[in-house]
Structures are given as C-alpha cells and as structure tokens.
Amino acid sequence: MSAALDLQPEPPVSARALLETTDWSATSLGPRENWAPALAIVLDTVLDSQIPKVLMWGPDHVMIYNDGYREIAGDKHPAAFGGTVPDVWPEIWDWNRKVIETGLAGQAETYRDQPMRLFRNGAFRYVVFDLFYTPIRNSEGAIGGVLCTVIEHTEREAARSGLRQSNERFRAAVAAIHSTLWTNSAEGRMSGDQPGWAALTGQTREEYEGFGWAAAVHPEDADATVVAWNEAVAARSTFVFEHRVRVASGEWRTFSIRAVPIIDEAGALREWVGVHTDVTDERLAQERMREHAGVLERQIRHRERAEEQLRQLNETLEQRVAQAVDERRAAEAALNRSQRLETVGKLTGGVAHDFNNLLQVVSGNLQLLLKDIAGNDRAETRVRNALAGVSRGARLAAQLLAFGRRQALEPKVVNVTRFVRGMDDMLRRAIGEGVEVETVFGGGLWNTFIDPNQIENALLNLAINARDAMESQGKLTIELSNAHLDDDYARRHEVAAGQYVMLAVSDTGSGMSPEVIERVFEPFFTTKAEGKGSGLGLSMVYGFVKQSGGHVNIYSEVGHGTTIRLYLPRSTEREDQEVEVDTGPVAGGTETVLVVEDDEEVRATAVEMLTDLGYRVLKAVDAQSALNVVESGIPIDILFTDVVMPGKLKSPELARKAKERLPGLAVLFTSGYTENSIVHGGRLDAGVQLLPKPYTREALARKIRHVHANEAQANGARKALHGPSLAPAAPGPATPAKSGGTGAGAGATVPEPVGKGTILLVEDDGLIRMNTADMLKDLGYVVVEAGRAEDALTAIQTLPFDALVTDVNLPGMSGTELADEARQVKPEVGIVFATGDRHVAGVTPGADPRVTVLSKPYGMEDLEGAILRVLASERALA
Template sequence: MPNGPISIQTVTGAEIAERDWSTTPLGPIATWPVSLRTTLATMLACPTPMFLAWGPELRCFYNDAYRPILGHRVEHALGERFDVVWAHIWDELLPLVERTLAGGNVVATDMQLDLRRGGVPEESWWSFSYSPAFDDDGKVAGLLNVTGETTARVVAERERAASDERLQQALSAGRNIGSWDWDVVADTVRADNRFALLYGVDPNVASEGAPIDVFFRGVHPDDLRDAQRSIERAMDPNGDGTFIAEYRLLGADGTCRWVSAQGRCVFDDRGRPVRFPGVSYDIDDRKQAELAALAAKAERDFVLALSARQRAATDAEAILRFTARAVGERLGINRTCFARVTGLRMRYVPGWNDGTLSVLTGEESLERFGRIGAGRLRSGYAVVAPDIRAGSTFDDAATASHGALSGIVVPLLRDGRLEAVLILDHGERRQWTPGEVALVNEIAEITWVAVQRADALAQLEATVGRQGAQLERVATELHDVASARAAAETQVRQLQKMEAVGQLTGGIAHDFNNMLAVVIGGLDMIDRRLARGEIDVARYLEAAREGASRAASLTQRLLAFSRQSPLSPEPVEGNRLIADLTDLLARTLGEGIAVETVLGAGLWRAEADRGQLENAIVNLAVNARDAMPDGGRLTIETGNAHVGDDYAREADMAAGQYVLIAVTDTGTGMTPDVLAKAFDPFFTTKPVGKGTGLGLSQVFGFVRQSRGHVRIYSEPDVGTTVRLYLPRFYGEAPTPRQRAALPPVRGGEPHEIILVVEDEARVRNFSVEVLRDLGYTVVHADSGPSALEMLDAGQAVTLLFTDVVMPGMTGRELADRAATMLPHLKILYTTGYTRNAVVHNGVLDPGTRLLSKPFGVDDLARKVRDVLDH
C-alpha cells in the first residue's frame, strides 16, 4: 500500500490496497494518519481475530482471521460503518462502544450475541476486548476489538451444570433412582419399580425376584461385557467389594439411555459373596452433554488443524483438493469437491470421493442445482437438500446423472460476486444436522480466505517474477558494461606493464653494460699482453672474473625479484642463523655500526630457503649501513607472530602463525614518497654506481615466493624497520649438522657415462670439456629428440645432464622419456630460468637436482659427483 506499512500478503490487506478510498470519508490512503496505517499493519499480520473501527463514523477494518465471524457480511463490511455492519446487535454493543470512545477499556467474557453468520439466528458466546485507538495527536479516533468465540465451551459447561443439577435433584428427591438387592447364592435379584422400568423388566417380576441375566438383557451389547467385569471385580474377596459402572440401556423402542450403577458386595465369614445391594439412576442428559462437548472440541480441533494446513499451502488448487478430502472423510459422505464459477458456468476442481459416486470433472451449468438453487447461491445462501428427489430445488436430470440423493452446496462470494461453490454429495437420503451445516459453512469461509490469499500470493509472485526478469536483464547489461570496463582496465594495465618492462630493460642494460665492459676490457688486455709475450695477466683475469660474477649475481637478483629463482625450503632455526651471521655482519658493516640482536625465546622454526634468507638479511644490513654514513646501530629481532584475518586480508597473505625477523637501523629513514617506491626494481637513492636498486626487490621476491610477507616502517631522521614474516614450519626438523669445509672433489671414472644435452653450443662444449677433464666418459646432443635417438640406439648412460629450457622438447620432457627407457638413470638439470618445468610455486619438485646457470668448474664437478654418489 503506498505511503504506509500495510502488507498485501493477506486477503484483507490486498483488498484495502486495491480499493479507491478517495470517495470515502477516510480519503486516499496516502492521507491516512501514521497511527491508522501502523495499527492496520499490526492487525493484518496477527493470527487472532481483530476488528478496527476508525474515524467519526467508525469505519470498519478487520484481518483475515476475523472474516469467518462476519459471515455473509464480509462482502460489504470493509469500510462500512460499525453500526451498519452489526445493526441487529447494535443496541447491545453501543454502551460498550461509548465507554471505549470515552477512553476506557472494555473486557467481555462469554457474552451471548446473535451474529447470524449464516443469515439466520444463532446462539453464540464470545469473549472480547475493546481498546481505544489513538490518532497521531494522541486523541481517541476509534476502537480496536480482539475477540474469540467460546460457544462450544459455554454450551458444554451449561449442559454439564444442568445435568449435574438434575442429578442432584434426583438424588435429593429420590426420583429417577432404582434400587436392587441381589441374593448371590440364590441368584435372585429383587428390585423396585424404577429399576425395573430402567432395565425394561416387568415390575411384578422384579418385585418377586429374577435371575440377574434377566436384568442384563437390557444392557447395550457393546457395554455388557464391561458391566459384567465390574461386577466380577466387586465380587473378588481380595477387593473392597465396591461396584461403580456407567453403561447404556437399550429400550424396547431402540432408544438408548445412559445409567450409573453403584453398589457393594457383602461377603460371609469365609469370604464368599452372599448379597449385592445397589442403586441405578439415569445420567443420560449429563452424558449427552459431555459427548456433545467432546464432539464440539473435536470439531473445533478439526477446523483449526485444517486452517493451519491451508495457511501453510500456497497453491489454491491444492488447498481446494485436500480440503474436499478432509470434509468428505470427516462427515462420512460419498463425494466432495469445489467448483469455480464464471457467470452461469462452473468448472469442477478435482476433489474427493469414496468410490460410491462418479468423479465430477469438466464444466457444467450452475443450474444443475435448479434455478431456485442457483439463485440462492448467487445471493450468498447455502442450498441444503436432505432428499433431492423430494424437493424441486435441484435439476432432476442433472441430479440423476450424478447419482446423488442428498447434498449441501455452500456459496463462496467475493465483492458480492459468486466465484466458487463447495459441493457435498451423498448417494443416500441424509438428514443434515444444524451442526453439520454450520461446520460446512465455516469450512467454506476459511477455505475461501485461504484460496484468496493463495491467489493473491500467486499474483504477487508473478509480478515479482516479471520484475526479477527485468532486473536480470539490467544485471546482464551492467555485467556487459563492467566487462567492457574491465577489458579497458586490463589494456591500461598492459600498457603500464610494457612501460615498466621498458624501464626494467633500460636498468638491466645499464648494469650489464658496465659489467661487460669490465669483462671485455680485461679479456682485451689479456689478449694484448699475451700477443707481446707478456704473461702477467692475473689482475686482468681477476677483473674479468669479477665482472662475470657480478653479472651472474645480477641475474640471480632479477630471478628473485621476479620470483623465478628456485627455492629449496627447509626448517630454519632463525635464532641460530642470525647468531651465525652476527660476526660476518659486524665485519661487513664496519666499526661505526653497532650490531645488536634481540632473539625471542621459544622461537618457532621457519620454512624457508636458508641461503636465500641469509642473503636477504645481509642485503637489509648493507642497505642499513648505507643509510647510516656517520655510524649508528643495527638491531635484528626475532619473535613469533600470530596474523589475524583482518591483517592477512590487508597484507594479501594467509592468516596463521609466522616467524618474524625484523631489521632496524638508526639511519636517515625514508620519506613517504620514497617509501612507496622502496620495492620497485632499480629504484635507488644511492649515487650512480653505488647500487643496482634490486636489493629490496630481491628480498620482497624471496619472501613472497616463500609464502610470507614484508612490511617496511620508516621515518625521516629516525630510522627504518623491515619486518619479514616467514611461514612457521610444523613438521619434524632434521638433526642439525655442523657445516664442514668442502673436501676436494673426486673425479670421474671411464665407466661413468654422462649424456650432456644443451642447445647452446658454447655452454655444451664447455660442459663436455670440463666433464672429460674430470675423467668421465661424455656423449652429447643438441636437443631432446637427438638425445632420445642415441638412447634408442642403445647408448649406455649413467647420468643425464640436461638444460631445462630448450626449443621443442623441454629438459623435463626428455628426462621423463629417458627414465622410462633407463629406469636407473641419474638426472641433473641446469638452467638459468625454469619456467615452472621443474619448479612449482617457487619450490623445486621433490627429488629434483638442479645446477643453476652460470656455473663454474667446481660447481659442476661437485654437483655431478653428488648426484652420482646418492
């Protein structure tokens, strides 16, 4: 409903929302007070019957639970004046209404009202309350009624009271009480006239005495055995001899009456029953009242259970089907169904039958119930036929074709228009009781409320479905726009990446040219000296070697920065590693830098590449030294760190436990703009020739490749702290071994045959010459397919030494193929860049042996020997 909290999820709520109120004294909904809209919303959502009268004319509103109380008035009650809706009982209600409008609260308990829900007088009792309803200014603007019917309870209580009163009067006056005295030994019962008449025995016979079986003949067959058992229990000498029983007596005319019998068995001194006196009196009125109360409760429970099931259902046709079955089985009739009405035609909804009558399907004229019957139904009145053939209401031909001899048809109206009927058919004549007619009327009312709610919900779902489809189309369009934007952003990032690659290439070219100048210059000087016969070339040879080593170091830093350098993670004792490095750092940094360590107790082991971690700490220490030209203090701290979810999301790392290594200096620090670029490759604040700008980039690449995190904190003129977070190692650490000096490398044997596979001829020739010089038998190939041809031809090989990155077949593919041909073949890889062939997530595959390029003679000799010996 516009401008208000009124829900249209209920039938009444939908009717309020759809109605044009601008022509009523209440005016358009948008002008209604907030207090009215709020009260309506609360009332409509409540499962308890509620009624609201609002405004000077007390215009009526109600919720779905109140609709059955209105009965046929539900078609015109919404928005009508209170005194018009309940005109026939207005004199009784007016004093209560006036008291409420004066600001008082009214509570009525078991008040008798003739509501005439079915259009005819009826006795009903109600407990309800009237409370003032206030407008936005706090003034009384109407009243709110909360009600509940108590008819069944009141009727049962009154019947029980009346019965008890009659019983008490009978007991007091001695009327309706018959007495007997049974001589058990002689089996002779003598009784008075009242007892004889109750049991259908001739008073003269009863006076003279007769066997007890004569009197038992009057007991209802269904109750006889229980009555006999009660007598047997009273005659048990182990009991107290008391006899109390209630049972039915069957009269000569077939009528039944309930009696209560009480007596006591008398025993002789040996415990044998000898005499059994007692009385019987009529309790039929009380018993019938109790049974009526039980029946009323069962009926109410049935209606409530059916209503609850209807409320839980959302499909109107399903509600009609299971309701038809429930009514048919409850009343024990042959066929029930609903039919939807359009004009003068009705369409049957599949209902229920017990197999006695045919199933009603398809369409049919409403005048199947006769012109009079159809007219009554359109006017909102039920048609009740105990014997269809005896009256003129139903159409005889239609009735004959359907086989029903009695029935009830209840109309279901909406806005005064007949929209459906509930049909009950029976194959035999049947006298429908007022209770049955009232029950069917009530079921029809609650069913139609449920059906209207389901129809409204279906319409709402259809509307939501259409709106959902529209939203889905909009979402698709937005997705297309977002995709286009993402593509554009990707293109921009690619351009930025190309720009960064250009800057990176320029930096690499600058450093490599410097180093190559040293190498080429040194080699040229060696060549000139040797040409003149001079052999003093050691210093030029050392300069060339140093330039080449610096170039190799640069490539390793580039690989670490790009996270392509293969790692060999192992459990690392951080405190021990730093203790081992302390002396080296002190010598490297010089006397002006004091090195301090603060090592955390109980430090966890870190999972990292030990050599790379040492290199990272040294890099950070050297950077710190350069930031302290006048001396200072370098502090290395360790500790255990717990990284929570929030910090992990911010740092792009996994939450969990880490080993923290922090390196702090007291140097010049960094400004925010310098700090923002600290990890950028080739960014440096040092003078030309004093640094490559790859130190922090290398540290960042190593730590991230190790599944850790790096954080820098810096302040100008205060200093800088770099924190390394390395993942905790959870496994068992190997027994630590002391590092020993490297022993001399043992050479090879002629029977140890090495196959060298390398596509770069100069590297291949260098490797072949070195291995042959070491004593190995060497064969070689320039590609994977060529090497496989050699193996296929029967070439014996002890170790395969292959480059990883080659055109066509990679070294990994070659090794896998060769291993299938020679199961005991040893394999050693070499590469300057792995491309994930033998390294995944920055870590060597298990069991993989790798020699990184560039390598020297000693590096090659030791690695080959190590692979062959293990």
C-alpha cells in the first residue's frame, strides 16, 4: 500500500514556492536579496492575484508569473518560471517583441479576442486570449518590465449551447411534420451526433459514420442510393430520392428523401441538411389502388393530396433551413456580445475585490489614527479628508462590482411610482435648472422586486448622463409603465419572458452612433472628455439590472436623443416599508472574537479595531487554521471571517463546522465582493450576516453587537426547548431566575401587576418567537403570535390586546412602523421593542413611559419587567 501511495503524482509547484527556490543569480536579475523594493512589491501583487498574470522583467525579459498563469503555460510549467520570453514562447516571439517594446516605451495596450497559435501540452493549438499589457517602473522611476494579464476563453461552450438550442428548435419543427433530420459533411459523409437518424434506425454513431448509414437501407435500394447521393454531392445540387429503410423496430419503411447543400458567404459548401419523410402509407395506398380498381378514383385523390402536402413541404425546406441558420447566427452574435461583457465583468470583479481589501486597510488605520490625534483640529481635518477619499474609492469599487454582477443585493418590494416621486428634488438638484423634467406614470402600476439603493443610483446616473448629453439644456422625460416581454422578445434578448415594470429615461441630447451603442455598457468606456466621467455609470446600471433578473434596452439616434428602458421584475407582494438606520452611539464588548482573514494588513487592522472596542481577539490566516482554533477548546463567542479564503476549506463550511462544535457561536461574514457560496440569485442566503468591505469602525461595532445579541437570544430559546446540554451558556437564559442580562428590566424596580392580559408577540425568528411565547404563557399572559408585521395587522384590527412586543428588524414592514399602526387603533397601548442593538431609531429612552426597549438577549425577568412597566403606564393614563 505504501508503495502505491508513493506513485501518486506530486501536487503542482506553486509560483510563490518557485520564487523562493529558483537560483536567480543565474539570471539577469541577479540574487534576490539585491532586488529593488519596487520589484518585490510588484511581485507580491502579482502572486496574490487570482487572475493569470506574468511579469516580463529586465533586458532579456525574464518571466515571473502567478498560479493562475500555470493553466496558460501548460506543460511548460515549472520550467518557464524564471525563463526568458523568447525561450519559453519562440513561436510567438515576434508578437511579444513588439508589445514588450511598446510597453518599455511607456504605453499600455489591450487586445481582446486575440487569436494565437501556441505550442503547449505537446502540440500546436489555436487559442483566443484577452491580453492587457502594463508598463512597470523600477525604483529609479524608469520602466523595468511589462506586466501582462491574460484571460483565456478558447472554449465557448455557451456559444455551442445557443447553437444547439437553435438546432433543437429546427429538429422539433421537422419532427412535427413526421420527418427525421440529418446532416452530412461537405464530402457527403455522415459524422458527429445524429440523434434523428439514430432514433430512426437504431444505428450507433460507430455504425452510421461515413457511409455506414447505407447498411440501414434495403439491400435492393442501397447501391442506387449511394450512386445517386454521390452524383448530387459532386454537382452540389439538391438531392431527391426514395428508398426503403430498416427502422429501429426491425420493420422496413419507405422514405422520401430531400437534402440541400448549405453554402457559406464565401461560396464554399459547408454541409448538407436533409430529411427522411415516411411515405410508407402513401406507397401502400398506391398498391391497394392497383389491386382494388373499384376505389381507384378515391385513392387517386388521396394520393394527390398526400403528394401535394409532400411537395409543399419540400418546396419550403430550403426556406426553413435558411431561417434556422439565420437564427443560429443571430444567437451566436448575441452570445459573443454577452460573453465579452461577462469576461470584462469577471476581471473588474476581481479588481474590485483587491481594491476593497486595500481600502479596508487604509480606512481602518485612518479611523484608528483619528482617535490618536483627537484635539488636533488640523490633523483631524486631514484624516477626515482622507476618509472621504476612501469613501469615493469604495463607491468606485461598488460600481465595478455592480457591472460584474458580484454585489450582494438587498432587494425589497418597491412601489416605483412613489419611489421616483420621492427622488424629484434630488434629480432636479443634480441636473440643474436648464433641464426641463417631465414624469409620465401609467395607471395601475405594479410593484417591483429591486434593491432601492441600487435603483436610486441607476436613475441618478441615467439623469446625469442625459444632462451631459444635452449640455445642461433640454428636456428629460421619466416614464413608468407596466410591460410584458413575450417569448419571442425574450429569446432574442436573453431575458425571461413575463411581467415587468418599465422605467424609461429619455433626453433630447446629441444621441449615439451604432458603434457607440455597441460598447456603451463596457466599463470605463466613455465619450466624455478626459476627467469628465469614469465610464462606469451605464456599466453599473447594466450589471445591477441583469443581476436583479431584469433587462436593459437602449435606443438612440445621432442628433435625436436617447431613450434607455429598464425592465424591472414585477412583484405581487405588498410594498416593504423602509427601516430607519440607527445613528445612536456605538458600543463594544468583552466577548471573544475569532478573526479569519488571509490578507495580513486587513487582518491586522480588523484585530486592532476590535481590540480598541474592548473585545478579546483571536486570529487565523485561513479557514483550516480557524477550525483548529475552534477545536482547541478555547471559548469563542463570535466568528468574523472573510468569504474569499485560500485552501480547500471554504468560509461557509468553516462556519457550519464551527457552529456544530459551538452551537451558540455568532457568525459574521465580510468580503470585498460576493461569492456564490453565500449569495444566490444576487441575494444573501437566509440567516447569513454580511459586512461589506470597506467597513467603518462604527459599522463593525454595530454589526458585531447585532449578530451576537440575536444569536444569544436564539441560543437561550434552544436551551429552553432542548435543555442546557445542547447549547453552551449564553447571557439571558429563558428561566424564571434572574438573568443577569442587559435587558431594560435588569435591576429595575418592577411595579406589581394590576392583572394579567393579552400580549401581541411579533418576531420573525421562529425559535425566538416560540421561546418568548412560552415565557409569556408561564408568566400567565394570553399570547397572540405573528411572524411578520403584515400578519400582525389583522390581529390589531380584530383582537383585543394589552401590549405589543415586537422585534424591530422584521421582513417587510418594520417593528416601528407596526407600532405606529397599533397606536392608530389603540392610542394608549404599551409597546415593547425587542432588538439586538441597545438603540431604536426614533425612540428616546424615558420620553414615553408606554414605550420601552428590551435588549436581546433577554430572560424571563427582563421580559416581565418590560411588560409590567408599559402596562402600568398604560393603565395610569387610561
């Protein structure tokens, strides 16, 4: 067994390992300890990137690349590492020599869909690359080499899928008229997958290849069929014939055959497309007519009708084939455009990820520095200016993520009419007084399921683009209407058929040419003067709408303005109400936080911020190291982990395993961009908490308190349900004993109850709701439960109740909105807000004795104290 294990192939050598072990003194770069700091910094960036990159450095262009480039190098790796470009890629040296000379002259270059012929993996192969060349300067400021970013998309499986669908539609049309479709090569040989012929005859691919199909033809008809077929191939003319074929059941059937040559634009014969139409019944009918003279006239009419149908079918076959070919070409062109944007989207998403990590380091250290220089007004101003720059960088990264469809959307049910009207003042300030604004709203507009912040940014971007196109003088029209995209439109524009809300923005500006329209959604493409625009506005709009399941359509003519239509997915749900963000003071804690982050600088910044907030902090460089810490038995309260993590063990799996070992563990993810591991359909998975990078100290503090408090409350409910053996200790146990928690009732003087009553309990977490209801019942109250504010509205209107206990952050309508609705029905009712934070927006402690805040985690005594206080105040006012 050990000998067998020794024969297993060794894992690929990593680029970073090669950097350490290569004898650089044998190259023009010299010993590594003599390398300039600038080169070391560049190499760290290259090796850390997940996108294939190769640095060509020095006078003889020594190659140093990252792990992503190993796929490009193929079997040339690892020998290519440290080699020179002419030696590694001699077959394309003429190409590389020119681009390197251009790069050394200080000019960056980009080549998209660049075909090349490479010798790799033992053979010459044709490949297609996107290539991005960037000159890199050394410590003295001179250009020392050229960095090349490579994206290979030789295989276009998606394109073949589109073509396959077109072919399947054509085959379905043929099948509908009881025919079998087949194709032959230009030389007249059958090859490749022929599902129609295989289903008809039962032949396998090996059996029908070449002229093997003739074996299924009746022996008396086979020779004549082959001769007639070869004559048609030689003449490149339509083939019409009739013969008998043994079908899969073993029966001989008679078929009428018609095949046409497909000629390409250059006049070359590309392939043959033909059909076998079963005419056995017609031929048998002819036989019966000869045998039964008495019914000859009726049989002749039947034959004539059948032959007329066959003639009409044959006459339209060329048209059907041409139509199918046109559809296939159109599908291929649309797919090519989509793939081009998808490729650029992947690149920009990766760039945004790296950029957000850098911004997190800068932002975190600036916020920590702000505390150190408190009282120095001049220094504080400079640091705040720098933080404003970080915010602008974060917005830029967010636009890149929007185009790449890698942002974590938070869609809500939105009434777009009310939403657009609410933006009226903002739009008018943004576009100026010289632009006339007209809004047109259709009647009975549907709600839409969309991220409100993103649609606000999209509409603002479209309005500003329109203003610039009109040079701040003209008319801007915003139109809203219901729309239905049918199957034909959906098939041609890569969108799901169905109902949408259409938001159109039209201007009277300069318009765009077809060439500009073709590229208008590409990131960084702009027709504005240098410094007047980033070229990301429309890219962001396109990516956001596509990620949301919608569609973007643009119509423009030079000199006649532009109209951009956004088709937003319809929702049949009730409109969600916006929840105000709490702006009260932030608080830290003393719990233990395990920080998992592979970027050393980001990790150090997060650790320092959490330590500054009072937490005990442990740290790990990857998911496996973090799991080792968890399994060591060290008490941990909160797991704070990056989503994108090196190694086989990924962050979501780490979180799952950690919670198996520590059931009361709170988990908070962070990331510079979203991954499919926690985001599906553009939305965070249920129960997942995410803090996007770059984040502020305040955002980190609030999110940590929220996830810990909510988990603690849920853990208390689990203990009450299953017993303490299934969950570790947590603050606020659901027992009648003193909880020791931080709820509003802890340590407070509780008035004696005037009498038990009915409590309306609203909580979306099922475990917390069940546990809290049990506490209230044990305290002697009648409990009416609801999982959503919308469900509670019915109870408010129909049932008597004495107090409302509600979570603040509910799906749809918020707890504060629900409390307002309850006060409309019962003005003096007591309100208890249960929340994971210590502050509720719009609620001032002590301002209204009928309102109190119950902080999670809470126990039975905290809960009873909060209810008794609001009931006593309510009855005092009654």
